[in-house]
């Protein structure tokens with residue numbers, strides 16, 4: 001909790017209640033050791049959604065669910081003609097994820113509602129807490145699917161037809177857990193969107209700051225690359241006769257890492273996924289698939305990194321004597337959040353004496369899609385060591401609650417404007 005004389009003129013959330021709420025979430029969908037494995041549209045996701053909806057109703061909110069399972073919990077405003085101010089994030093996690101990535105943003109939104117109830121305060125605009133479906137994209141691709149469908153970036157039927165690795169459709173799993181809602185939400189019918197999220201990097205902690213005001217995002221390029229060689233016996237097959245798809249993949253992985261180092265510290269380059277066929281002892285791989293992912297705050301530099309990665313593919317294929325093809329390419333990010341909202345967060349943080357800085361997000365977030373339809377901003381709060389997408393993800397109230405208080409005061413100002 002923050003106990004500071006300078007805070008007296010500002011609203012404050014109940015930090016203990018927020019932590020108790022996070023602790024309940026932290027027991028739903030347990031994963032490895034201290035983490036969570038609450039993949040989208042699993043039974044764990046359903047259980048968490050049910051608890052969240054109950055909490056929202058107990059706080060007096062009207063809850064609606066849209067056809068991709070996004071949950072909107074609305075606290076009425078004084079003027080029914082005003083559009084809603086949205087606050088939220090996601091409740092699904094990575095396969096070996098932590099207890100705070102996304103979850104902190106949704107439950108901070110709920111804590112704002114509870115705080116306003118305690119104060120018996122009505123805002124001019126309604127305030128809605130939102131939980132976006134399938135942000136992580138572990139079970140169903142792509143990530144940020146719910147927010148993308150809401151914003152019209154993805155076609156609804158296409159989203160519902162996405163399948164997991166067992167061939168189960170997103171739409172049927174959504175219906176199974178009871179969150180295929182009837183109410184399609186008009187994306188232009190919202191005033192603004194605020195998302196608080198753990199930083200997922202080490203900067204705030206290293207600089208001793210409690211709030212990152214996210215002004216925009218890195219530009220990210222990605223590709224799925226396939227190498228096709230030939231199965232052969234690892235013993236009798238002479239080196240000169242091999243068409244080893246795994247060697248080509250390994251050469252590309254090493255090259256992509258080298259590109260990352262060449263553009264460090266701002267640039268990041270990763271091959272996060274490698275699939276190998278047949279992936280058996282004693283058999284030379286006939287097919288591999290490598291996911292290439294490069295990111296940079298500067299769009300021209302991101303393009304430069306991506307071009308170098310793509311240019312490295314033919315050489316890797318030639319050395320391994322295999323065929324290469326790029327199966328899929330994508331780009332996201334490279335956006336600026338709303339200047340007025342960025343200024344609002346900065347003003348509130350400065351007035352509240354909460355140490356802050358501007359920063360860019362290097363990770364994907366639901367806010368990117370929402371930003372295409374409404375004024376949007378994000379607030380980052382520190383996480384220990386920058387550790388995330390990991391069961392050891394950790395945050396403390398002392399350096400988190402100040403950011404939630406900045407969010408509360410900024411949201412209330414916006415909702416009263």
Ligand SMILES: [Zn+2]
Pocket residue numbers: 090101102135197
């Ligand atoms: Zn997240």
